[in-house]
Amino acid sequence: MKRQTKTKEHLINELAEMRQRIAELEKAEAERKRMEEKLIELSITDDLTGLYNRRHFYQVLESERHRTLRYGRSFSLAMLDLDGFKEYNDRFGHTSGDGVLQSFAQTLKASLRKTDAAFRYGGDEFTVILPATDANRVKQIIERVRSKWPPMLEAQFTSLETPLGFSAGITQFPEDAETADGLVFLADSALYFAKREGGYRAVLVSDLSAIPPDVLSTATLDQVYALAATVDARDPHTYGHSQAIAAVSETIGKAIGLSEKELADLRAASLLHDIGKAGIPDSILTKLSAPTKDEWRIIREHPIEGVRIVGTAKEMEALIPMIRHHHEWYDGTGYPDGLKGKEIPLGARIISVADAYDDMTTARTYREVVSQQEALEELRRCSGTQFDPELVEAFCQAMNEAKGQGRTRRPASE
Numbered sequence: 001m002k003r004q005t006k007t008k009e010h011l012i013n014e015l016a017e018m019r020q021r022i023a024e025l026e027k028a029e030a031e032r033k034r035m036e037e038k039l040i041e042l043s044i045t046d047d048l049t050g051l052y053n054r055r056h057f058y059q060v061l062e063s064e065r066h067r068t069l070r071y072g073r074s075f076s077l078a079m080l081d082l083d084g085f086k087e088y089n090d091r092f093g094h095t096s097g098d099g100v101l102q103s104f105a106q107t108l109k110a111s112l113r114k115t116d117a118a119f120r121y122g123g124d125e126f127t128v129i130l131p132a133t134d135a136n137r138v139k140q141i142i143e144r145v146r147s148k149w150p151p152m153l154e155a156q157f158t159s160l161e162t163p164l165g166f167s168a169g170i171t172q173f174p175e176d177a178e179t180a181d182g183l184v185f186l187a188d189s190a191l192y193f194a195k196r197e198g199g200y201r202a203v204l205v206s207d208l209s210a211i212p213p214d215v216l217s218t219a220t221l222d223q224v225y226a227l228a229a230t231v232d233a234r235d236p237h238t239y240g241h242s243q244a245i246a247a248v249s250e251t252i253g254k255a256i257g258l259s260e261k262e263l264a265d266l267r268a269a270s271l272l273h274d275i276g277k278a279g280i281p282d283s284i285l286t287k288l289s290a291p292t293k294d295e296w297r298i299i300r301e302h303p304i305e306g307v308r309i310v311g312t313a314k315e316m317e318a319l320i321p322m323i324r325h326h327h328e329w330y331d332g333t334g335y336p337d338g339l340k341g342k343e344i345p346l347g348a349r350i351i352s353v354a355d356a357y358d359d360m361t362t363a364r365t366y367r368e369v370v371s372q373q374e375a376l377e378e379l380r381r382c383s384g385t386q387f388d389p390e391l392v393e394a395f396c397q398a399m400n401e402a403k404g405q406g407r408t409r410r411p412a413s414e
Helices: 002-043 054-071 085-092 094-111 135-156 180-196 221-234 241-255 260-272 275-279 293-299 302-310 314-324 346-361 372-381 389-404
Strands: 075-083 117-122 125-131 165-173 202-204
Touching: 054 075, 054 117, 054 125, 054 165, 054 180, 075 094, 075 135, 075 180, 085 094, 094 117, 094 125, 094 135, 125 135, 135 165, 135 202, 165 180, 180 202, 241 260, 241 346, 241 389, 260 314, 260 346, 275 302, 302 314, 314 346, 346 372, 346 389, 372 389
Parallel strands: 165 202
Antiparallel strands: 075 125, 075 165, 117 125
């Protein structure tokens, strides 16, 4: 009997020890998870301001981009840069400057919605991602931040003689750009413009009258495509023009038997053919009346400017001849180099036909739309002078065949 009681007590003690070990293991696992979460939080948080850091910004931006594409909505990105901060930092020292950055971060947190995410992008530059929000609404939110910051600064820094402020550049996905790199580039371009105009203001990408030349000269591949979309969007009368030309060019390319690689390059060049117009002011680009002599000189520079922009992306070297020469005429009277006949690159000759066709068959406020048949007749009339006769005939034949199959007047890439 004693033996049984001892065995029972031994089992009870072992069970208690086991429970204690399990509890200790669970506690250790909970601590491990807590430390892991803490490490993750530290890895995505800026030490000074407590905002998310630059690394996490790109993760959230890409995630929001995919989510927005899935649900068919828009979101906006704002880039903010403090005005007068360098002078303040130089005068009062880095410790006081750090306090200013912390103050601005606190103001951002207090002014934004729970769904918005604020980041310290670097130095005195910040970014904000605002889901399901258009750019105009973001501008209102940014102005709310602007109104709240001065009282906070005055309460914390009595030595401020000149009020600090900030500038902002705002872009919207997918309307302004479809890639993360393109969004950042355009928001930064708008911010650059705001600073150049004196600062203390917010500028929408859609409000840019022209992209500054020194910004254009550093564009990457995604940024170049974002710029091309911006050029199209700046003029409501030609919105979608590059997409339409790409479709027409592809129709011609298929009709003459171009390879898949050649068609891909042709489509890319068609989308980017007018990218040089990114540097032309709206006062010229969207003007309804005829350009003046000086304005025409600026317009005629856009193929060369386009080459300069595209030339920054090595992947686009094959597109350069098509972009540079899409305004050459078959008889040698075009620009910029006065090339003639087959001297003009094939892709450029194709884009020239597509450009003219889309221009004639797209409604404008200053003239009536031309029918498909009238447009084809006009292309034939200008064969040998403005256009390559062989390409015109190939296009007309393709369009007549498409008409016989009951397709619409505007070709679509298939």
